[in-house]
Amino acid sequence: MSTVNHCLYAISYTWKRSRSYLLLTLLIQVIVGFMPLASVWIIQTLINEIILFMTSSGDIQKVLWLFGLQMVIVVLGYGLQFILQLSQQKATNLIGLHLKGELLQKAIRLPFITFEHPSFYNESQRVMNSHQHVLSMVRSIFTIMSALITVVSLLIYMIGIHWGLAVILIVFTLPILWIELFFGGARYQLNRMLTANDRREMYVSDLVAQRDSLKEIRLYGIGNYLLQKWKDHYVKSADEKYKLLKRQVRWEMAGGLLMTFAYVCCGLFIVFLIFQKKLAAGTFVAVLQAVQNIQSGFQDLTRECSSLYETSLYVDEMRAFQKREEEIHEQTEEGASLRKIECIQSITLENLSFTYPNMKTPAIEHIHFHINKGERIALVGDNGSGKTTLIKCLTGLYDPDQSNMQKVNGESISTIHKKSYHARMAVLFQDFMKYEFTVKENIGFGRIDHMDEGERMISAARQAGIEKRIHQMEEMYDAQLGRFFEEGHELSGGQWQKLAMARTFFRESDFIILDEPTSALDPLSEISLIRKLFDHTQDQGVLFITHRMGAARLADRIIVMKDGAFVEEGNHDELMVLNGEYKRLYEAQSQLFQQKEMA
Structure with a gap:
């Protein structure tokens, strides 16, 4: 111009x-x-x-x-x-x-x-x-x-002088x-x-x-x-x-x-x-x-x-x-033609592939996946295998290389208003946000229109195991967190992660997706939190990424990713019998724990 x-x-x-x-x-x-x-x-x-x-x-x-x-x-x-x-x-x-x-x-x-x-x-x-x-x-x-x-x-x-x-x-x-x-x-x-x-x-x-x-x-x-x-x-x-x-x-x-x-x-x-x-x-x-x-x-x-x-x-x-x-759903005219959903019963990926901008090789490709409400699925694999990219495609943050590769309740996601899809989903990423606001805001962001529901918030904090730390602060749920502003309370990595989990629980969604939700916790705390999660989410679908095979064993189904593709799928016993990638990861981690115990 x-x-x-x-x-x-x-x-x-x-x-x-x-x-x-x-x-x-x-x-x-x-x-x-x-x-x-x-x-x-x-x-x-x-x-x-x-x-x-x-x-x-x-x-x-x-x-x-x-x-x-x-x-x-x-x-x-x-x-x-x-x-x-x-x-x-x-x-x-x-x-x-x-x-x-x-x-x-x-x-x-x-x-x-x-x-x-x-x-x-x-x-x-x-x-x-x-x-x-x-x-x-x-x-x-x-x-x-x-x-x-x-x-x-x-x-x-x-x-001009004097x-x-x-x-x-x-x-x-x-x-x-x-x-x-x-x-x-x-x-x-x-x-x-x-x-x-x-x-x-x-x-x-x-x-x-x-x-x-x-x-x-x-x-x-x-x-x-x-x-x-x-x-x-x-x-x-x-x-x-x-x-x-x-x-x-x-x-x-x-x-x-x-x-x-x-x-x-x-x-x-x-x-x-x-x-x-x-x-x-x-x-x-x-x-x-x-x-x-x-x-x-x-x-x-x-x-x-x-x-x-x-x-x-x-x-x-x-x-x-x-x-x-x-985004199409943000555009008034286009968004008006999209259908809003009240509940997510299932999510399906059909031969899904995704390529990042300016990249020639797909980050993930030929992914076939299905999860129903109530299922618990663990996603494992080495770093860089495409797990987080898959999560972003699954949540609708990324659009796949071709249309009609993702379906919600059997319908193409392109016909569904994404805000209504997001509203029925709770997601905790590995690089989760540490909001340097109050405890109330950190948890309440999970469902902002219900932030003032105190009992619901207390329940979410208790479920995530962060309630005790909150009660140690004089202002409790009104306490300022972090060191970015004055009078802020700093939390440990694991406490921040539990707070983020409480935000996820506060959302009360149909599906919970967790990207290494317990990486900052010790193995025993992780197992305890995952079991507690499953106990409180009987009617919700759960998909979680983990590098710890002990946590993966708790899932109904385990999916192994490598180089952007699914290579194995089944429960722990079935995958050990295959003598493949999962067994390699499991034994490598077992040997590491044994070496630590001997040391």
């Missing part, structure tokens, strides 16, 4: 979100654009009138009137700049709230496979603060317009220096105060925009909850910065009046010198000022044109991001 199109987009978006800012900026910049011409004309007329007055043919009232008009223009210039500064900050807050919210919402709605492209993270990093570029483009457009008015008007029109002046300027400039130093410190203190809040905002926005967290956010439907938390932190920071800016503007306005008073004193002093016939004045002074203004205007034009072009590149990338294709 051309720079012109991006300019029109920036103006259109700003008009939609902050019409008053756009109109106010337009008015101010037009006035500012004509002010140099008015100033030059007044100075020329003023000097000429002063000269006439010195020859006893001028009118002192006209001289004072012109001098007063010049003062009005100077004060008006300060006032307009301060008003524009406040207006710009308010527009930045408003547009940032809307535009960044839209970009984060877009990230939630993108296909999960998008986050497997390394280049996407570079793009995402650049576009997440694009609201600043949109408003910067609007400011550049109006600055160019104002500079053009100044240059053109002055081109059409084109066809040591006392320096003393006056120094005396009245020192307070301005103090004001700038004071508010520089105030801004630093405010940034320190808001650091924790800003880090929370960044943490939440990163949760929404990162692959590792997005899969659980997507499956558990907590995106809007996190967006609201982000919004609260954003608004708090924006409001505090705006309040400080208002104080700063008031003091700078007072400083501007002091500078105006210094200008008046200097002017009166010059008039005094003229009366003393120590200075000569005329149109020459006005012409010099016009030349300086034209040169300044040209500098503004070249600088802002360069900035406008650079900014348009960022806006172009942002608009391309906004047009990325979303």
